[in-house]
Amino acid sequence: MSMQAIRDRLGTVRGQDLSDEALAQETVALAEDILRVAQMNQKDKEKVQAEKIAGMIEDPNGKALTIALCDQAFRSHKPARIADQIQYLVKSYGMPRYMKQWEQVALGLAGVIGQVIPQVVVPPFVQRLRHETEAVILPGEEEPLQAYLKKRRDARISLILNQLGEAILGEGEAERRQQAYLDLLAREDVESISIKISSIFSQINLISFDHTVELIKEQLRLLYRTAMAHQYRHPDGRETDKFINLDMEEYRDLHLTVDAFCQVLDEPEFLAYYGGLVLQAYLPDSYEIQKSLTEWSLKRMERGGAPIKIRLVKGANLAMEKAEASLHGWAQAPYDSKPQVDANFKRMITYACHPDRAKAVHFGIASHNLFEIAYGLLLRSVHQIEPYITFEMLEGMANHQ
The missing domain is CATH 3.20.20.220 (TIM Barrel)
Structure with missing residues (x-):
């Protein structure tokens, strides 16, 4: 399957008078073709991201925690305040099941050890959050x-x-x-x-x-x-x-x-x-x-x-x-x-x-x-x-x- 095959499929219907049934059948077939080509071109990094999003959808509490973190972790410029909020959110929602084990450990440490040495623990955590969103949020600098x-x-x-x-x-x-x-x-x-x-x-x-x-x-x-x-x-x-x-x-x-x-x-x-x-x-x-x-x-x-x-x-x-x-x-x-x-x-x-x-x-x-x-x-x-x-x-x- 290639982009040329998709173009050829579109070319065969160009200017044609399709019935509703024929249009529906062509739509399903074309969607399948597009999906195959897209999957062939999907990069490893994009596959990892897709798997993570799929896992988050199946984890309602983890999804709620992630939204709350993205909403609240950037509000304060004080590491101690951020650490306190992280700990509060984890206690409120629980540890996200969709996260990998090392990510769960990092999240827990950010909230607990961040209470003791926030200047050391919190900045890398916030930077990681920024990294996770950089694909959809363009830099303003x-x-x-x-x-x-x-x-x-x-x-x-x-x-x-x-x-x-x-x-x-x-x-x-x-x-x-x-x-x-x-x-x-x-x-x-x-x-x-x-x-x-x-x-x-x-x-x-x-x-x-x-x-x-x-x-x-x-x-x-x-x-x-x-x-x-x-x-x-x-x-x-x-x-x-x-x-x-x-x-x-x-x-x-x-x-x-x-x-x-x-x-x-x-x-x-x-x-x-x-x-x-x-x-x-x-x-x-x-x-x-x-x-x-x-x-x-x-x-x-x-x-x-x-x-x-x-x-x-x-x-x-x-x-x-x-x-x-x-x-x-x-x-x-x-x-x-x-x-x-x-x-x-x-x-x-x-x-x-x-x-x-x-x-x-x-x-x-x-x-x-x-x-x-x-x-x-x-x-x-x-x-x-x-x-x-x-x-x-x-x-x-x-x-x-």
Whole structure:
């Protein structure tokens, strides 16, 4: 099995009118082919990481401890305080079963001996934690970041950078985060960034919806102007505006983000700007919003405007949405079951892969599920819309795929 065999399979369906049954069969077969090729290219280090993640999934307490460690071990700069927290977490959750024996010993020593000589024991432990996350968290320091961006550029892989950190607590922090995004856009080696409105504006008020949208639009205008002022030179010599993708987590941000996005890009100053946003398939609202965005983009292009891009994700905030709904006694915003989410994901891919729509709304399928990827690849080939449909994955999660 090789990449050429996958290309050949896609070539045989190109321009063909497949029935739903035939499309389903081809999707399964293509996913199998992709998996075989990916496994052939998987490095030893990636195999070890995959085995560790698989073990963690089967160890709920170990998973909870790992999340707590990553969340809390970096908060303090005092080794004694970190050692105390490690000991507390191990007592609370127990020793992770998925860890190797030497890792369990190291974790226990960090908590116990760290109480006596924290300056000696804790720094290597924290460094090890950082090492475990370096595949998915890029360095922020200038030299290593610059080297990494160059490495990916040379490999013809586009990166969308996302600043770590979730919702901010005040306008001072919002201004600092906004400046960090502006600094990224000004870099010659950065092509695209992803932002959340909750990270650049702290005073979100759904009761005052229109007023909140107006304030968000002010922030977006500044970002879009900066993106248009700093062109990105592609390896083939083309120059384009920097790309900004509007991300979101909480359901409350969905309609605010969509309204602000459309209203700003409808303004004459930004009519030619190619912008994007995320839709989450686990929200029932997303399909109808996708359709309305497509109709809006088609009309915008008739006025001489640029197309837009939608990135489709499953949604990663289910636990918080469930908790919030439970606390307030209302129905949760996301679907209740995974089959509903998966069905909506495929429905949205199917809608996006119509040739006329795809020209107005470029589509990024963000998934590590090979069946979803295979389904998207087949529809893209069937409708001959390869330039408009792309695939996105999280850095370091499954690089062999």
